[in-house]
Amino acid sequence: MLGKLGEVARLCYRWRWTDVNEPTARRGEFDRTGGATFRYNRNAADRGVSASVSILRGFPMSDAGHSEVGSVEHLQAEAEQFREVYHAVRAEIGEVIVGQQRVVESVLTALFAGGNVLLEGVPGLGKTELIKTLSHVLDLEFRRIQFTPDLMPADIIGTTIMTADETGRYHFEFRKGPVFTQLLLADEINRASPKTQSALLETMQEGTVTVEGKVWRLKQPFFVMATQNPLEQEGTYPLPEAQLDRFMFKVDVPYPSAEELSEILQRTMTITRPEVSLEKLLDSERILQLRKLLDRVVVAPPLRDFAVQLVLATHPHAEHAPEAVRRFVKCGASPRAAQALIRSARVRAFSEGRPHIGFDDITYFAPEVLQHRILLNYDGQAEGIRVPELVEQCIDAVRTTVPA
Numbered sequence: 001m002l003g004k005l006g007e008v009a010r011l012c013y014r015w016r017w018t019d020v021n022e023p024t025a026r027r028g029e030f031d032r033t034g035g036a037t038f039r040y041n042r043n044a045a046d047r048g049v050s051a052s053v054s055i056l057r058g059f060p061m062s063d064a065g066h067s068e069v070g071s072v073e074h075l076q077a078e079a080e081q082f083r084e085v086y087h088a089v090r091a092e093i094g095e096v097i098v099g100q101q102r103v104v105e106s107v108l109t110a111l112f113a114g115g116n117v118l119l120e121g122v123p124g125l126g127k128t129e130l131i132k133t134l135s136h137v138l139d140l141e142f143r144r145i146q147f148t149p150d151l152m153p154a155d156i157i158g159t160t161i162m163t164a165d166e167t168g169r170y171h172f173e174f175r176k177g178p179v180f181t182q183l184l185l186a187d188e189i190n191r192a193s194p195k196t197q198s199a200l201l202e203t204m205q206e207g208t209v210t211v212e213g214k215v216w217r218l219k220q221p222f223f224v225m226a227t228q229n230p231l232e233q234e235g236t237y238p239l240p241e242a243q244l245d246r247f248m249f250k251v252d253v254p255y256p257s258a259e260e261l262s263e264i265l266q267r268t269m270t271i272t273r274p275e276v277s278l279e280k281l282l283d284s285e286r287i288l289q290l291r292k293l294l295d296r297v298v299v300a301p302p303l304r305d306f307a308v309q310l311v312l313a314t315h316p317h318a319e320h321a322p323e324a325v326r327r328f329v330k331c332g333a334s335p336r337a338a339q340a341l342i343r344s345a346r347v348r349a350f351s352e353g354r355p356h357i358g359f360d361d362i363t364y365f366a367p368e369v370l371q372h373r374i375l376l377n378y379d380g381q382a383e384g385i386r387v388p389e390l391v392e393q394c395i396d397a398v399r400t401t402v403p404a
Contacts, residue, residue: 075355078293083353085290086112088281089137095276096133097126098267099260106251106368107134107225109351113343114291115248116204116224118189118239118372125253127227128185135183138287139280140221143181147192153199157209174211179203182219182284186226190236197243200224204246221287241331241375248340249365250372297346298356306398307341307362313394314374320401322393328380329390333373340369359399367391 086108093104103119107130110117119127128144135142145156158177164170178184179200189197202208204224209216226247228239244250256264312318315332316325325332345361371387 072355075293075296079297079350079355080353082290082293082350085281086351092137092278092281093130093133095278097130098263099256100126100130100253103251103253104130106249106365107131109344109347109365110248111138111221111223112287112290112294112347113248113340114221115340115343116246117226118244118247118250119225119227119253120230120250121227121253122255123229125255127225127253128187131183131185131225133278136278137281138183139283140182140223140287141219142183142185143178144185144187145178146187147189147196149191149193151192151196153196156196156199157203157211160212174214174216176216179209180216180218182222184222184224186224188229189226190228190239192237194237194240197237197239200226201243201246219284221284221291244372245334245336247372248344249368251368294343294346294350296355297349299342299346300356303345303357303359303362304342306359307338307345309398309401310341310362310366310394311335311338311370313398314370314390320397322390322397324385324390324393328376328383328385329374330377330380331375333370337369337373341366344369363395366395370394 089108090104097104107117111134121127132142134140145151154177156177156179158175158180160172160174162170163173186200189200202210203218203222207218207220207222209218224247228236309320311333313320313322313332314325314329314337315321316327316329318325318332321329321332341362342357344365345357348361348364349355349357367388370391374387374390376385376387
């Protein structure tokens with residue numbers, strides 16, 4: 001299907017069409033510059049309604065052709081505004097966090113898209129400082145949980161205790177745990193038992209906490225950033241697949257370069273180090289508004305098909321699966337991966353001032369979306385296969401079905 005659509009897109013430098021099967025005749029013109037204009041004539045008594053819609057590779061970006069010109073222009077204006085705010089937030093975080101551009105970009109993207117992030121890296125790379133800085137810039141409440149083997153679920157979500165009121169009468173009262181926040185850092189999450197890890201499942205997926213049959217809704221936006229140490233494996237509990245799948249991204253935190261490490265020392269170990277005063281650029285209400293706007297970022301059917309085929313390529317029995325996937329993968333990515341690809345692509349497109357996504361937007365965060373959702377078989381583990389390399393092979397395999 002992708003091949004045929006792509007071939008039509010490649011050949012159609014200019015396309016005029018008429019839908020004669022509908023009572024409302026629709027005519028439109030498309031060209032390679034990305035512009036399109038429709039005019040709808042329902043009957044002689046109705047006035048025509050014009051709409052301007054962006055296209056990509058010769059295809060209309062949305063099948064909602066009845067939207068007015070003003071709504072498209074408004075979405076473009078919102079995209080430009082989001083781009084300015086997004087880069088302002090990144091710059092403000094850069095006042096505290098040295099380097100780690102990919103990590104900061106991934107965390108911001110997941111937060112705006114309504115997802116959660118799992119960071120993997122050695123201690124001391126600024127993971128805690130990153131989310132603390134994020135809470136200041138976005139004006140969100142922040143809490144941190146240090147996961148240990150003796151941590152219990154009640155230590156996270158809260159517990160019911162018996163207390164007395166002013167009259168001396170006893171009653172049960174629910175004391176909320178640290179999960180009742182907006183930005184939650186789950187530090188070294190793999191050091192807690194699976195029973196304790198599962199306490200975050202409901203909060204990450206539904207944004208709620210259920211205690212004794214009563215449902216407590218967490219204040220939105222709610223964002224979990226969990227960390228785990230890839231070096232020390234003694235006394236740890238690997239996250240189960242159900243828990244991993246609820247993280248939108250898994251991000252590998254690299255060690256800083258020599259220049260970045262020198263800058264860290266300059267900022268933290270000198271007498272003349274500058275005082276950093278962070279500016280609050282967003283708040284809860286504005287972030288939720290931006291999330292609703294992201295749902296309006298246009299995704300063309302060929303792009304949805306591309307995301308679907310990319311996820312299916314991670315399965316060993318799929319049609320477009322690379323040979324390495326067939327040999328070394330036991331289970332591929334879940335449908336949540338396809339949703340994460342589209343959501344992250346929408347944020348990236350909006351952050352560049354575009355109200356529509358492209359193929360590069362989908363593949364940009366593909367390693368972060370897919371690497372923790374692909375399970376290697378025994379041969380893959382024995383051979384030391386790196387999952388990010390398999391993801392790149394899946395991207396190359398699917399790209400062959402879409403002409404450049």
